[in-house]
Amino acid sequence: MKQMLRPLTVLFMLLTALTGVVYPLIVTGIGRIAFPDQASGSLVVRDHKVVGSALISQSFQDPKYFWGRLSATTPMPNNATASGGSNFGPTNPALLDAVRTRIAALKVADPGNTLPIPVDLVTASASGLDPDITPAAALYQVARVARVRRLDPAKLRERVLAQVREPQWGIFGESRVNVLLLNLSLEGVQ
Amino acid sequence: MTAQALLTIGFFVVVLIAAAYPLAIFVARIADVSPIRGVAGTVERFLYRLSGVDPAQDMSWPRYAVALLLFNALGALVVFAVQRLQFWLPLNPQAFVNVSPDSSFDTAVSFVTNTNWQGYSGESTMSYFTQMVALAVQNFLSAATGIAVAFALMRGFARRGAPGIGNFWVDVTRSTIYILLPLSLMLAVIFMSQGVIQNFDAYKDARTVESLTYPDPKLDAAGAPLKDAQGNPITEPATTQTQVLAMGPVASQEAIKMIGTNGGGFFNANSAHPFENPTPLSNFVQMIAMFLIPASLCLVFGRMVGDSRQGWAVLGAMTLIFVVMAVVANWAEQQGNPAIAALGVDQTHSATQAGGNMEGKETRFGIVSSALFATITTAASCGATNATHDSFTPLGGLVPMWLIELGEVVFGGVGSGLYGMLIFAIMAVFIAGLMIGRTPEYIGKKIESFQMKMTAIVILVTPFLVLVGSAIAVTSEQGRLGIANPGPHGFSEILYALSSAANNNGSAFAGLSANTPFYNSLLAVVMWFGRFAFIVPVLAIAGSLARKKRIEPTAGTLPTHGPLFVALLVGTVVLVGALTYVPALALGPVIEHLQLHAIH
Numbered sequence: 001m002k003q004m005l006r007p008l009t010v011l012f013m014l015l016t017a018l019t020g021v022v023y024p025l026i027v028t029g030i031g032r033i034a035f036p037d038q039a040s041g042s043l044v045v046r047d048h049k050v051v052g053s054a055l056i057s058q059s060f061q062d063p064k065y066f067w068g069r070l071s072a073t074t075p076m077p078n079n080a081t082a083s084g085g086s087n088f089g090p091t092n093p094a095l096l097d098a099v100r101t102r103i104a105a106l107k108v109a110d111p112g113n114t115l116p117i118p119v120d121l122v123t124a125s126a127s128g129l130d131p132d133i134t135p136a137a138a139l140y141q142v143a144r145v146a147r148v149r150r151l152d153p154a155k156l157r158e159r160v161l162a163q164v165r166e167p168q169w170g171i172f173g174e175s176r177v178n179v180l181l182l183n184l185s186l187e188g189v190q
Numbered sequence: 191m192t193a194q195a196l197l198t199i200g201f202f203v204v205v206l207i208a209a210a211y212p213l214a215i216f217v218a219r220i221a222d223v224s225p226i227r228g229v230a231g232t233v234e235r236f237l238y239r240l241s242g243v244d245p246a247q248d249m250s251w252p253r254y255a256v257a258l259l260l261f262n263a264l265g266a267l268v269v270f271a272v273q274r275l276q277f278w279l280p281l282n283p284q285a286f287v288n289v290s291p292d293s294s295f296d297t298a299v300s301f302v303t304n305t306n307w308q309g310y311s312g313e314s315t316m317s318y319f320t321q322m323v324a325l326a327v328q329n330f331l332s333a334a335t336g337i338a339v340a341f342a343l344m345r346g347f348a349r350r351g352a353p354g355i356g357n358f359w360v361d362v363t364r365s366t367i368y369i370l371l372p373l374s375l376m377l378a379v380i381f382m383s384q385g386v387i388q389n390f391d392a393y394k395d396a397r398t399v400e401s402l403t404y405p406d407p408k409l410d411a412a413g414a415p416l417k418d419a420q421g422n423p424i425t426e427p428a429t430t431q432t433q434v435l436a437m438g439p440v441a442s443q444e445a446i447k448m449i450g451t452n453g454g455g456f457f458n459a460n461s462a463h464p465f466e467n468p469t470p471l472s473n474f475v476q477m478i479a480m481f482l483i484p485a486s487l488c489l490v491f492g493r494m495v496g497d498s499r500q501g502w503a504v505l506g507a508m509t510l511i512f513v514v515m516a517v518v519a520n521w522a523e524q525q526g527n528p529a530i531a532a533l534g535v536d537q538t539h540s541a542t543q544a545g546g547n548m549e550g551k552e553t554r555f556g557i558v559s560s561a562l563f564a565t566i567t568t569a570a571s572c573g574a575t576n577a578t579h580d581s582f583t584p585l586g587g588l589v590p591m592w593l594i595e596l597g598e599v600v601f602g603g604v605g606s607g608l609y610g611m612l613i614f615a616i617m618a619v620f621i622a623g624l625m626i627g628r629t630p631e632y633i634g635k636k637i638e639s640f641q642m643k644m645t646a647i648v649i650l651v652t653p654f655l656v657l658v659g660s661a662i663a664v665t666s667e668q669g670r671l672g673i674a675n676p677g678p679h680g681f682s683e684i685l686y687a688l689s690s691a692a693n694n695n696g697s698a699f700a701g702l703s704a705n706t707p708f709y710n711s712l713l714a715v716v717m718w719f720g721r722f723a724f725i726v727p728v729l730a731i732a733g734s735l736a737r738k739k740r741i742e743p744t745a746g747t748l749p750t751h752g753p754l755f756v757a758l759l760v761g762t763v764v765l766v767g768a769l770t771y772v773p774a775l776a777l778g779p780v781i782e783h784l785q786l787h788a789i790h
Contacts, residue, residue: 007359008260010241012331015366016268019446020327023371024388027378027442031388034379039388041435041465043396052396053435055385055464059402069553076404076428080435081313081393083459085550085578087701089679090527091786095549095581099530116536119526123549126462126560126577132553136536136543171201173470174544174556183399 044180052180056080057131060183063109064148066133066141068179069120070102073128086124098124110144132176135164149186159185192539195520195558199513202474202562206481213482214489214501220364221341221490223248223356237363248354251733254342255726257358258335262302262722265328269298272324273316282317283392289315296710301325303721304332304603306447306454306573306696307687307713309705313436313457318390321456326443330374333450333483334365336605339725339732340487341365343609344494346732347633350740355732369483370450377445380475385468388441393434401431440465448479451603453573453696461563461576462552473559473576480570484508484601487608495633499751504611507759511600512569515589519561522586523547528786550581561586568593571603573696580675580683580699584783587699588775591686594695596767597652603694609728611759613648615750616641616731618762622748632750634740641734644727651723653770655692655716660685660774668708674701677785682778687713692720 031039042054052058057068059078071077072086088095102122106113118136138160146153163182167173219226225245226234238245249257272279273294277287289297293309300307306329312321338361345355382388405425407415416424440456444466447454457463467473485505492501524546526537539545544556551560560577567574568590579590593600599610616630616637623630623637630637663669663684673680683699690697691713698704704713749755 004257004260006242008257008264011237011243011359011363012261012264012268014237014240015331015363016323016327019330019366019371020323023374024322024326024439024442027375027382027445028388028390028439030379031382031441035382038382038385039441040391041387041389041394041437042385042468043394043435050394050396052398052433053464055468056433056435058398058400058433060400061402062400065400075406076402076430078402078433080433082311083313083436083457083463084311084700085459085462085581087578087580087674087699088549089580089675089677089682089699089701089782090529090547090549090583091677091679091782092675096529096533099533099535103533103535117534118543119530119535119537119545119548120543120553122530122533122535123551125552126550126575126581127457127459127464127552129459129464130552130554131464134543134553136540139542168470171198172474173554173559175542176553180399 044184046184051184054178054181055131056129058180060179063144065183066138066145066179067121068133069130070098070122070124071128072124078129080129083127083129085126085128113140113143115140131178131180133179135161135175135177138177138182145186192524192558195517195524198558198562199516202477203509203513206478206485209478209482210485211489214486214493217369217486218490218493220368221344221494223360233367234363241359243357243359245357245360247357249357250354251342251729254355254358255729258338258725258729259722261331261358261362262335265331266298266302269301269324269328270294272320273297276317276320279317279319281319281322281390283390284317286315286317292707292710293705296714299714299717300696301328301452301454302332303694303717304336304450304452304571304606305691305694305717305721306452307691307698307717308454308696309710311458312455318438321443322439325454326446329443329446329450329452329454330366330370331362333370333446333452333604334362336603337365337369337483337487338362338605339728340605340608343612343728343732344491346735347635348494348496349736350738352736355729355736370446373449373482374442374445377449377475377479378441381441381444381472384472385464386441386444386472387437387465388439389437390439391437393436396433396435398431398433401429403427403429436465447574448476448572449483451480451484451570451572453567455574461574462578467576470554470559473555473563476574477563477566480566480572480574481601483604484570484607487605491608491612497633497751500633503751503756504608504615504759507756507763508600508611510756510760511596511763512565515569515593515600516562516565519565519586519589520558522583522589523557523561525583527583529789547581547583547586550578552576564590565593567697568695569600569602571598571606571693571695573690575697578700579686579697580701584779584786587682588779590697591682591689591779592767592771592775594689594693595656595771596763597649598693598695599763606694613645613728613731614763615759616645617649617766618755618758619748619750620645621762622758626748628746631741631747634742635735635738636741641731644731647727648724649766652692652720655720656688657774659688659692659712659716662712663688666708668706672703672706672709674703678778678781682782685774685778688716691716694721
């Protein structure tokens, strides 16, 4: 037992220094040199001001913007210092209340829309910070945004489709549209 | 079930095997006790010289176990201390206060036992120093401990008439510097290329496109939310156009979190958080990372006992169970939620959307990459999540829960998956021996009374912790207080928590409010014994096997490398898991499934 004391304490300290200090510093160094934008948060800058991160969702409530996923973070949605999902189970009445509320908001903003409502538009993401919606969810909103902004729906539809990112390398994940980048691309377009 | 799902699962298995095979050749060299000469061994020799380790010293199993327990106890102490002192330590730009004693205790045990259950939210609790120097270090060392025990058990089978099972200090050092560190470095670079952050900046303010009005809960002087007569929180409208972005050294931690099957997220949302797992590609790499070392250790086992077919048989059994479970989870989640369908929402799979049950899932991952991730993270004892398991359909949520309850032997944790599965292999040859009336043997070692007693302890200890722990939680006021979802789902939350803790997984039905003194203490005790009351008997088996002679196979020996043995092994794992947990599962996910489909 006694002769274990030195290996125990010294080896523990050395391995702590190696894995807890040296290793993260090396990774940080590589990040600074090779991936400075990604390592600092993929920030989106407009007029020298940080307006958000391309990876983190923001709240959009105005009908002239495309809306994102529901966010269950507190106290406000899309809180990037308190990530998390709703954790509502599939039979929880609170889940259905949240879905109903979103459906109602979509209907109020666009009463004439008869398209089926895509599921990702009425459900909360796991992180509460999901930056994307499905192409279906973006296309569902084209009529509303075009009307409010007085744009040609066909042209807006093309703009949206141009922003669709296909599954990565054709096999990984799902097609998606980044809501913040899509909305920023509409700035200045009425 | 979509064609894309089957294609992804198939592709995953192919890439996994292709990566695990070469790694196994390398790891087998690390497991060999002979010194690594030349430049390659410089760091290793330097560490031994400073810490006074004699790498040639061979340890008996009790000595090995004592070294392991001391090393892990010291680790727990340090993690606890750093959390309790973090306010006065460096790299705390958000000035987070010291973590509460019960939460610190729970988290310390959680990270040392490779569970990485998290009662706290990282981005609002832990300083960068705590994340790096306390938590991430244990990500490495707990994984290295697992690999060390796996090496020791392999030596037990490989050696003949030997007094020892290796040197714990050497096994931990080598696993860390030759396996975990290089793989983590590679992964961290891949993750950063995809957008995982790595910096020490204070949280950043962004001026958002639209200003946001939200109901801000009013707090009393102590910071607790004020409630009105009906018990609803009192709020007042607040407006903001600033979004605060949490930062941190995430990529370095993310890499070891996945490759070490730790699973403790830097952020509360874990691998669902875009800064932890930004793209479908990073997601795929994370999934491979979780299974990589567990899969390759199976092949290392084959090499070390001098018959690679033995390793492939174990790997085959694991793969078989995994693929079936992945298909079930995908099918269940793609079905969607009939209650939401009843509101007229479109959940069908089409060219423009994944469809299915999207509550608690990220758009970039959809159903396939979420359900597959959930299967992998619970088959492996990782516990990272890229979707909220609490919001899965009843059967989709049953898959991860039951995979955990099988004892984390379907790939399992780094090292722990293999030694757990080998214990089941001993159980399987014992059952076969009873059927044919012969003394059972595995890899040329007779399995006798002492090994079977230890095997019985190993197989019974986790179900005991899960079922007794769940019983304590559901029968106590404080236990029930944590439940978030009504009905049978609430029971599932508790059962999942105890299963996750006892089997050192760490994922959760996260609605459960577990950051309370009750759950922090209960789960910490369960995690500790789930880990070490398992490891010590395994080391005892290793030591007793190493002393035995190796007997040559005869015509009467049950071959343990063919399909018959794979079927026997799968049967043993599934049967033990089913017999132990079906009654409990019937009260949770099964009832909920019937309710959901009876109403709609």
